[in-house]
Amino acid sequence: MELRKSYFADERNDNLREIGAPRPRTDALAHVTGKTEFYADRSFPGMLHLKMVRSPHHHARIRSIDTSEAEKHPGVVRVLTAKDIPHNLYTVLILIQVGPEDEHVLAEDKVRWKGEAVVAVLAETERAAQEAVAKVKVVYEELPAVLDVMEALSPGAPIVNERHGQNYYHYDSGDSRKVFIGDVEAGFAAADHLLEQTYCSAPIEHAPTETTGCIAVPEGADRFTCYTNTQAMFFTLDNASIILQMPGHKLHMVGGTAGGAFGGKVDVTTEPIAILAAKLTGRPVSFAYSREEEMQISSPRAAERIVIKDGVMKDGRIIARKVACYVDAGAYSRHSPYGAQKAAAHFPGPYTVPNVLINAYCVYTNRTPSSAMRGFGVTIGDFALEVQMDKLARLVGMDPLEFRLINAYRDGDMKAHRQKAEGTALVECMQEASIFANWPIGERFKKMSSLKREA
Amino acid sequence: MALTVKTFAAVSDALPALQAVGARYLGGGTLLVRRVNEGDISISTLVRVSGPSLSRIAVSDGRAIIGASATMAAVARHPDLAFLRPAAHAIGGPAVRNMATVGGNIFAPAPYGDFAVALLALDAAAEIAGKPITLADLIEHRKQNGGRIVTAVSLALPKPGAFRFVKITRVKPNGLAVLTIAAVIEERDGVVSAIRIALGNMADRPIRARAAEAALVGRPLTREGIGPALAVAGDGAAPADDAVASAWYRREVLPVHLGRLLLAKG
Amino acid sequence: MAKVPVQFTLNGAEKAEFVDSGATLLTLLRTKAADMSVKGGCHQGACGACSVLIDGELRLSCLTLAEAYDGARIETLAGLAERGVLTVLQTAFADHAATQCGFCTPGMIMAAKALLDQNPQPTRNDVVEAISGNICRCTGYEPIIRAVLSAARANAVGAA
Numbered sequence: 001m002e003l004r005k006s007y008f009a010d011e012r013n014d015n016l017r018e019i020g021a022p023r024p025r026t027d028a029l030a031h032v033t034g035k036t037e038f039y040a041d042r043s044f045p046g047m048l049h050l051k052m053v054r055s056p057h058h059h060a061r062i063r064s065i066d067t068s069e070a071e072k073h074p075g076v077v078r079v080l081t082a083k084d085i086p087h088n089l090y091t092v093l094i095l096i097q098v099g100p101e102d103e104h105v106l107a108e109d110k111v112r113w114k115g116e117a118v119v120a121v122l123a124e125t126e127r128a129a130q131e132a133v134a135k136v137k138v139v140y141e142e143l144p145a146v147l148d149v150m151e152a153l154s155p156g157a158p159i160v161n162e163r164h165g166q167n168y169y170h171y172d173s174g175d176s177r178k179v180f181i182g183d184v185e186a187g188f189a190a191a192d193h194l195l196e197q198t199y200c201s202a203p204i205e206h207a208p209t210e211t212t213g214c215i216a217v218p219e220g221a222d223r224f225t226c227y228t229n230t231q232a233m234f235f236t237l238d239n240a241s242i243i244l245q246m247p248g249h250k251l252h253m254v255g256g257t258a259g260g261a262f263g264g265k266v267d268v269t270t271e272p273i274a275i276l277a278a279k280l281t282g283r284p285v286s287f288a289y290s291r292e293e294e295m296q297i298s299s300p301r302a303a304e305r306i307v308i309k310d311g312v313m314k315d316g317r318i319i320a321r322k323v324a325c326y327v328d329a330g331a332y333s334r335h336s337p338y339g340a341q342k343a344a345a346h347f348p349g350p351y352t353v354p355n356v357l358i359n360a361y362c363v364y365t366n367r368t369p370s371s372a373m374r375g376f377g378v379t380i381g382d383f384a385l386e387v388q389m390d391k392l393a394r395l396v397g398m399d400p401l402e403f404r405l406i407n408a409y410r411d412g413d414m415k416a417h418r419q420k421a422e423g424t425a426l427v428e429c430m431q432e433a434s435i436f437a438n439w440p441i442g443e444r445f446k447k448m449s450s451l452k453r454e455a
Numbered sequence: 456m457a458l459t460v461k462t463f464a465a466v467s468d469a470l471p472a473l474q475a476v477g478a479r480y481l482g483g484g485t486l487l488v489r490r491v492n493e494g495d496i497s498i499s500t501l502v503r504v505s506g507p508s509l510s511r512i513a514v515s516d517g518r519a520i521i522g523a524s525a526t527m528a529a530v531a532r533h534p535d536l537a538f539l540r541p542a543a544h545a546i547g548g549p550a551v552r553n554m555a556t557v558g559g560n561i562f563a564p565a566p567y568g569d570f571a572v573a574l575l576a577l578d579a580a581a582e583i584a585g586k587p588i589t590l591a592d593l594i595e596h597r598k599q600n601g602g603r604i605v606t607a608v609s610l611a612l613p614k615p616g617a618f619r620f621v622k623i624t625r626v627k628p629n630g631l632a633v634l635t636i637a638a639v640i641e642e643r644d645g646v647v648s649a650i651r652i653a654l655g656n657m658a659d660r661p662i663r664a665r666a667a668e669a670a671l672v673g674r675p676l677t678r679e680g681i682g683p684a685l686a687v688a689g690d691g692a693a694p695a696d697d698a699v700a701s702a703w704y705r706r707e708v709l710p711v712h713l714g715r716l717l718l719a720k721g
Numbered sequence: 722m723a724k725v726p727v728q729f730t731l732n733g734a735e736k737a738e739f740v741d742s743g744a745t746l747l748t749l750l751r752t753k754a755a756d757m758s759v760k761g762g763c764h765q766g767a768c769g770a771c772s773v774l775i776d777g778e779l780r781l782s783c784l785t786l787a788e789a790y791d792g793a794r795i796e797t798l799a800g801l802a803e804r805g806v807l808t809v810l811q812t813a814f815a816d817h818a819a820t821q822c823g824f825c826t827p828g829m830i831m832a833a834k835a836l837l838d839q840n841p842q843p844t845r846n847d848v849v850e851a852i853s854g855n856i857c858r859c860t861g862y863e864p865i866i867r868a869v870l871s872a873a874r875a876n877a878v879g880a881a
Contacts, residue, residue: 025818028818028820029815032798032830033799034826037757038824041757042757043755131496208822208858209822209825209856209857210824258822259822259824260858260859291762291767459723460743460789488786489765489766489784492764493764547766548769548854549853549854550769550772550779550832551854
């Protein structure tokens, strides 16, 4: 690896010991000997298996639930419904006051997405639990569903979640997260060219090799240990504490080792119900997602719909940028209000544009609730932004790298967030990339610098 | 009810157990044990026949008799079945090939069953209770099999170079089929004298491309010669939309891949 | 529920257990034989995390009935290192960053072992084929391929 020390030479501190030197993972030895302990790599005598009865409908009222046959099934120890949950309303981010609580551990009067958990069956064997699941009778009254963000936002659309009252998250600042500076409409009027494009992405599933799951063990004195592969130990502990109305010190989360997660193990979906089941049966309880549950039920990356309208000058400067981003949160908030907020902050891109208006909406639909995944809120936005940059370059007849060099922010530029850019280095990164990728740029562009914008 | 496994030494002993509701015959387990794992509670008994006779492969006098329990790996490494190696190798990955059986593949639902496509093109016969039944008949009625057990498949060895096989996948080297094509082609005096073409994943079971076959007899294997056959390649097909490809896509690319298979040199 | 006796050797040690009829080898190994090095990722035969060697052949333990392998010789990752000394293959995985979350690693190493046992000097293509039944969601496979080829080279040097 080479370090390009000529860039920002006067700011450089050359005491680098770790960068550029190989360093073996601390857990490699345990991995290659099979000694790494994943949550399920433990045996507990008398352990029960939890299987869920899930909604077959996108949107439906629950008319009745009859668990009597399931309860009688050989091997079944307990069947849980909404009424067994001490505080059956939660949202992960309530811990940082991003409410309202809008989601149930087990569905109460309605199901809002196909796959929503309705009834939990605890049995001696997985097979007995699967058979008992088939014996639970739920009578649903189907309701019209919305499976697309624009449909969900159109007047008269069925409301996904009454706790929000409309099909989008209401921020303290309004119906969207906004970033704005200058006057986009004036910018569009003054521009030489306009380009409006819509970019869409589908939900993306993390598909870790290890499925989501936990084992909850009663320890006596009303304490519980929960072995879990959550990425968010404290989210899980604190939300479980709220849901179960149990003081936090009675709960011990053990984990931090996940067989792949990528953001897909940050929702608090298996632990509260497993701990409750352990409490009510007095036995260890395993709740492991099947492969099908992992692929279909566990949260995916949110689908997004992004409309970018830009006003660009002949000389390559983007002078106005307007973005409407619709994040498909699915049926419940989870991390999506935060994801949409990140998107809003991200959308001007690393470019200096004097007139900007960004609106990012967190939209509810009757789809699988989405959540975090590798740079959520930002990654799909970058796809849209950079494809748009290529299209703009083509529109004005410029090389796409040179086009970006013209627009890249420099130190001292005012960003749409009303902060001056500092410590920028995008120009130099692109100049270096041009050499490394053998993508030549003109002399004028080789002379550009992040330290100041050329005249 | 809990799952039980019943193991028998002889096929004839296993038949009564197979008549029970929820009883299924176990080959290598790659499909059935998978369904049990996935929560298919309709399967309550797995019936298996142990013993080496069902795995035996015998090749002599221009015919091959392959025991229904012979694995894909066993077929792929058999010195006298080199022509079948591409078909056996198309199944799963190395571990699956050590487990998946010839018999099991005949009953594998789409998108699986690529080896059965080869057997169909080879005009193989299946042996049930000592009597032969053509693979075409067996596949046609496999859903109503009525608890009969296939013990072996037999086929005439094709002439060298006559058998061709391709499995089109999006993931390589191991993926579900977009479609699979197997063909046995005989030529005389520069034109096709006899041909069988079997298609996989162009319907819910392997089928013969009879219209394409008829349009190839008497024609040379040149781009011009095969044109009419490619135009009717999809006749009688009813491909599905699935996670791998749409029905539309399968129909679009079938003539392309069939064309490449027919024009391939030796 | 009917219990069936199964006798086998696991990494050289004689074992005898009773399992529920219909239990998979994966369940037997993890719950009765206390060998947690074998992982269950999909239970469908797609991911390969449960790969073990049975009588020297690579198999998927999640699709294998325990009772069908009475008398078998079973090898898992836990049995590879002898008295704490890593095999060349294990060292190569650690050295080449061929393991991140570690969940696919047991199956991946067994698949690589099955290859090198049969073919001590594989080509890159041989390695790709050998691990084609193992899914890794972390590394992108290249470090794994490099590790296996490196182990093969190290073995050749060691043997020379």
